[in-house]
Amino acid sequence: MKLSKKAWNNVLIFAVLGMIFIFNFSHKKMLHDENSTPKQATLLPSQGMILTMQGPDYTIERIGRSWRSRPDIGLAPEQLGQMMDAWLSQPLATLELPEGQLPVSQFSQEYQFWMAGIDEPVSLVLYQLDNGLVISNWQSQLLKLDDLTIHKLLPR
Numbered sequence: 001m002k003l004s005k006k007a008w009n010n011v012l013i014f015a016v017l018g019m020i021f022i023f024n025f026s027h028k029k030m031l032h033d034e035n036s037t038p039k040q041a042t043l044l045p046s047q048g049m050i051l052t053m054q055g056p057d058y059t060i061e062r063i064g065r066s067w068r069s070r071p072d073i074g075l076a077p078e079q080l081g082q083m084m085d086a087w088l089s090q091p092l093a094t095l096e097l098p099e100g101q102l103p104v105s106q107f108s109q110e111y112q113f114w115m116a117g118i119d120e121p122v123s124l125v126l127y128q129l130d131n132g133l134v135i136s137n138w139q140s141q142l143l144k145l146d147d148l149t150i151h152k153l154l155p156r
Contacts, residue, residue: 040091043124043137043153049116050084056109058155060084073155086152087113092143095134 003011044050053060060069060080067080075083107128112121126135126145133145145153 039094041094041137041139041141041143042089042091043135043143044088044113044115044122045138046088048088048118050087050113051116052114053084053087054112054114054121055154056111069155075155083153083155086149090149090152092135092137092145092149095142095144 049062051062058069058071058073060067060083062084066077067084068077069075069080109126111124111126113124114121122138124135124137126133127142133150134142135145137143
């Protein structure tokens with residue numbers, strides 16, 4: 001195909017414009033798909049390592065590669081390990097409240113987590129709302145808790 005220098009410049013310009021439109025369209029499509037699915041987040045940083053969890057009336061501590069609770073809450077070290085893994089990795093749907101509105105609850109419990117590499121404990125607060133339980137995560141997002149998730153996170 002013999003084209004003049006001017007014609008090849010026009011071909012390149014239209015090719016670049018075409019790529020810009022394709023990238024712009026695909027980016028908008030990806031953003032639209034993200035907005036259509038509910039947002040999910042974890043309670044604690046997933047790459048973190050829990051050293052100690054302080055509940056309302058018990059403490060769970062890492063002892064080497066195992067776990068123990070004080071006072072004893074009746075769970076084996078393996079079950080305590082699964083519970084701590086759930087705090088790190090369980091994805092939960094975020095709860096969207098109008099801006100500036102905080103959850104109003106008669107019942108709340110605070111859970112503190114001491115994590116490797118972090119000087120201060122990470123505090124999570126569990127709230128009882130009219131439509132169920134929600135918990136604030138390490139990024140101060142509110143996350144919905146269902147019955148199955150509650151049993152993974154808290155001792156029975």
